[in-house]
Amino acid sequence: MPEQPRAWRVVLEHIERDLLDGRLGPGDRLPSERDLSADLGVGRSSVREALRVLEVMGLIRTSTGSGPQAGAIVIATPNGGMSTLLRLQVAAHGFPLDDVVKTRLVLEDAVVAALASASDRDTTVARRVLAAMDDETLTASEFLALDAQLHLALAESSGNTVIAATMAGLRTAIESYVLAGSEAIDDWQGMSARLRAEHHAIVDAIDRGEADAARALVHQHITGYYAHVPGLRPAD
Template structure:
């Protein structure tokens, strides 16, 4: 085992044992190296990996922001990985569409009316109605879908949707070139968003789930993603 992996194992155990908690600071680089009997270079490499994974935030200098702090941003690392795999075509767009349908239908069915996430979703829809450019519209669109997932109250589903957000924006942006009429499509998408939100707010979870599935697969079918592969 490489020495930086020993450091990662130790930190993982500290977190799982409750010795390190959110907001807590890791020991200093020198102290960790001496305690684990590894080089400071190995400690530094392990911390860089954890920072890329969204597990810690490394601060420099002195004061309250100094040191390496335990955080919880799983969507950051997952999102970067997914964007890269989508860019290399390792993950087919149709497969991500299918995954979105599974996750978002489940979340829409269980979303709770009156949650802050749904209030944010309503505000995002108002911003979409203001007629932003395509890029801004798609960014708002992906944020709306993340908010809808968050309203279900499942931390894992929320993290997975947050991680998909960047990939969704990237490939949706590419696919808009295949659309015959963006204005007509954006008008339809806004109406569908409103219908989904209304179904959730009136307690019609089953209806919201069906609307979400149709909304997602409809856009990609129109943009040329094989609908038979994207159906749920």
Template structure:
């Protein structure tokens, strides 16, 4: 028997390739609790034998999981070697969102609508958390006060500021989605700049950003949500009017 020959005759769903079959089975093990975050997967040989696939199919499935941020592989031998389930796979979700944005070129209106949904919840959550750490967000606002910044530099910091608010809210899924959308956010805000009116626009954005933080620190969730909606829609309307 070669290393690529199935060690058993376990059936593989006809619509799945061998490595997808491995992913499906590992998912079942995680859902059932047989595999937990921080726990190491069985070795390649054992997985191949248990699932009835070749070791190369197991390796391919593990590479996919590692790329998605679900797995951390440690080479070598000993107690720390092998593949371990990662408890916070936000990096993989962020990468997946970025790749989807890059591949499909999501319409600006879809990105804006998604931002309205996500960031309204972020502002509501932050306003109800007196202990929320806004240090990074405020530092970014301070950086945006630098008069020598170009419009492009300012708007990159702008996108980072919105992601920092999502991080501070503590919802890992929303934070990962916002980070994944960041490149798309940057592209449409830069595309919408009227450079002839940039000094005025820049001043307005600075004020709106400070207003967001002010509403959060006051603990006024209604005001915070309304300000983020007005902020996002106001910029989008400017983008549309320039096109």
């Protein structure tokens, strides 16, 4: 089980590199699950997890069945802040946990405050990710990948490209230690239900224009996870 998150990340990062380097573009079809599994040396379940995340990110569309329309097709490519920040993810692997958490608190405080205060706020993408996260059949690794994507979607919606780029660069680091912490949680279903409720509360506060409430909720959300996960020390 500990190998599975790393396996699906291999698939995700392989496809992201092909998108960023122009080897894949809109209209191109991805190799089949079987071919990706064989080429990358991972299980087909890992391939499916990676494709699910890419679909929620709006980069691919998948169709079931057989024939020329089946499988996954690229419908968009990473651009702007997403493209730049995907390239920064590698650097984030070695950052200390406390530094990443404290940076998240600063960045996400600014993100939710800016969104809630904006007259033209748009949480459409965040709501789409929230809907995907409400699926109770998600594995912990799928759920937490979407969790990281939700926070990135809010950052990108804030309109601050520097914050969005930094959050995207931290995505892998955030996922890795949050997932490591999840393996120590006895009641993952209970924890995931709690995280779902917190995510909805944050986005609801943003949509109501309640900046102070959104800031308090996102702070509690980030620090609360570490306070309840064995082996993780909450940020100061």
